[in-house]
Amino acid sequence: MEQPTPLEPTPLELSRRQLRAGRSRRSTLTSLISTLVFAAVLYLAITSAPGWSRTQATFLNPQVAWESLPKILEGLWLNIRVLVVAAVATLLLALVLAVLRTLRGPVWLPLRLLATGYVDLFRGIPLIVLLYLIGFGVPALRFTDGRINPVYLGTVALVLTYAAYVSEVFRAGIDSVHPSQRLGARSLGLSYGQSMKLVVLPQAVRRVTPPLLNDFVAMQKDVGLISLLGPLDAVRAAQIASQSTFNFTPYVVAALLFVLLSVPTARLADWAASRAARREQSGAAL
Template sequence: MEILGTLWSTFFDLESMRAALPELLRVGLSNTLVLALFSALIGTVLGMVLAVCGLSRSRWLRWPARVWTDVFRGLPAAVTILLIGVGLAPVGLELWGPNPYPLGILALSLIASAYIGEIFRSGIQSVEAGQLEAARALGFSRPAGMRLVVIPQGVRRVLPALVNQFISLIKDSSLVYFLGLLATQRDLFRIGQDAAANTGNESALVLAGLFYLVITVPLTHAVNAIDRRLREGRRPDANDHDDSELPPLALAQEAR
């Protein structure tokens, strides 16, 4: 019982949590969301470019995409953040001053793009070859068939894996503290870590972890619900002739 009491007072002390809560809400949560959202957006765009280049017939597009993916998937996230954050620090100082966030976002985006590119590539390759062939038979060019028929189906198939990568990105955002953060720039993890170091109690760090759960768990359940809805569709209505019920090739043909 004494051991349980020690664990509870060390990791679940309500007073320590209450003291850290305002700063976690006011500073840490917003900074974490900024890092994760911008990195996810940039990483998704770069990942789609990598996926398309990786599937290209041209080796001049395929091999650079392969090298990019291997490098940023192979390096530890902390090493990538330090290489970019420290290596490009002089450029960052000239462009936007001492704020480390742009370089941190750049590093996280490059890491995310390598994983997201592989996710997109696997999703696109999982689409039956007959889909593109049917699109070509309808008069679409290969790029148009990929853009309007194959890629939308591939993205839908990898939606859960894509959200899992976003969740990993939210957690990896805590590594930006390696670049040095001002008091107003700290994320959830850094605030919890500082509070734990100052008080000798780990409860604030546990509370920061609970914030990560609050962000990621609903996101997981939401994407599972969306994926289930996309797979099952909705019950047909005799009076409903929504274009969303048309097959992908019909939608693509209407888009021409």
């Protein structure tokens, strides 16, 4: 069977494509020029300030940055490990909370109230306060004879706080699935748990992927707060280096490393959001 030959674009369509390509090139060139001009003006404004030389020596010292980099990188590896564990635990706990809050029927009222109280409590407590309460309050109870690793306590505080926020994201995704999806699954003989697992949750997770990634970016920054409990992470290593050199450059190094850690996830979140928007505009099922 012969394959149909593709239609050749008309001269009018070719001219339209050339026009769109020319507009795209002009737009890109204009954006590049405006960005470079803005960066040059900002650089001149900062470097011409009266205290620039002192600020450069205090915050942007290359020698101090290079000497403090190995210790800060070693501490950043601890932050990354805590981040991975906290992210996985947060997703699991948040999903359980979201499912509990969406249970129907009066028999499930105690579980709904418990999940609602958890969300209200840990969304209301600032993370830094919760770190102090868990980091110093739990060891004071003396559940064990030995010393509890503050890394574990800091991870628990992160999970408790972010699970409250992420559970609301999951719940919004579950509520956004049309009730007919759940009713159709039940009419096919699926139980409530099977319909949630096979029909509702896959759609809900796809819809809330962009906000979940944004919460992950926020957690990447807040994981540095575990330094308040004493672990030698990137922030604590920067603090030690700063106190030993009487220079704030190690903090700048730590900040740049956290930025480099969060940028890929931020771009992934933007891509997921734009992809979801395109699918919604095209009428495809999310």
